[in-house]
Amino acid sequence: MLDMTIEAGAQTDHDVRALLLARLPDAHKLANWILHDPIAAEDAVQDAALLAWDRRRSLRDAASADAWFDRILVNVCRGELRRRSRRPAITEIEPTADGTHGALADRDELTRAIRRLVPDEQLLLALRFGRDLTVPAIAAATRMPEGTVKSRLHSALEHLRAALEAERRAERRAEESMR
Numbered sequence: 001m002l003d004m005t006i007e008a009g010a011q012t013d014h015d016v017r018a019l020l021l022a023r024l025p026d027a028h029k030l031a032n033w034i035l036h037d038p039i040a041a042e043d044a045v046q047d048a049a050l051l052a053w054d055r056r057r058s059l060r061d062a063a064s065a066d067a068w069f070d071r072i073l074v075n076v077c078r079g080e081l082r083r084r085s086r087r088p089a090i091t092e093i094e095p096t097a098d099g100t101h102g103a104l105a106d107r108d109e110l111t112r113a114i115r116r117l118v119p120d121e122q123l124l125l126a127l128r129f130g131r132d133l134t135v136p137a138i139a140a141a142t143r144m145p146e147g148t149v150k151s152r153l154h155s156a157l158e159h160l161r162a163a164l165e166a167e168r169r170a171e172r173r174a175e176e177s178m179r
Contacts, residue, residue, distance in 0.1 A: 016056040019065045020049050027073050033130025034077040034123060036111050044080055048073040070141045074123060081119035109171075113163035121156035128153055 024045060031041035031048075052072050059068055114122055127138045135153070139146045 013056070015062075016053070016059065019059075019062065020052055020069065023066065023069050024049070027069065030070065030126065030131050031073060031077055034074075034126035035080060036114070040080060044073065044076045048076045051076065067137070067140045071143065074127070074141055077126075078119055078123055081122055085119060109164065109167050113160055113167050116163040116166070117156060117159055120152070121159060124149065124153050124156050125160065 027045045027048065028041055031044040032038050035041050035044060048069065052069050055072070059065060114125065117125070123142075124138065127133045127141060128135075133141065135146050135149050138144075138153075139149045142149065144152075
């Protein structure tokens with residue numbers, strides 16, 4: 001993605017700034033997918049950019065700049081998910097007049113099910129399906145062995161299926177109680 005030629009260990013502040021600025025749009029998409037909140041995603045990207053700036057001397061190779069920044073961003077998002085799990089927030093979306101309520105309901109059902117997962121499972125699903133990263137790329141971003149990534153993704157998907165089923169059962173019970 002980044003077409004900058006920076007010799008290993010010879011990055012200037014200007015070069016690192018350019019690397020960070022080039023990465024921001026994709027970083028916001030990733031953070032938004034992980035956190036399901038555009039405002040929190042902006043905050044996470046800003047926090048990650050500040051951390052990356054503070055740690056700019058640790059970037060040894062421009063070829064790994066994307067993975068380096070993603071790892072910082074993922075850790076910031078992971079921290080935010082952990083903070084959220086300590087204080088649950090409820091968000092409601094009103095039905096729209098243009099008939100997209102069904103699509104919103106499906107999305108909200110999936111969002112609620114994803115939020116039932118532990119933060120590390122949410123993170124892996126965000127990297128795999130939100131960012132469309134491969135298992136090796138996820139392993140590099142999270143510093144986990146590939147086998148661990150595969151098994152945790154499998155487990156996260158199983159937990160997501162169970163959470164979706166629980167959401168559907170809860171909705172059916174709510175509908176039945178209203179009758």
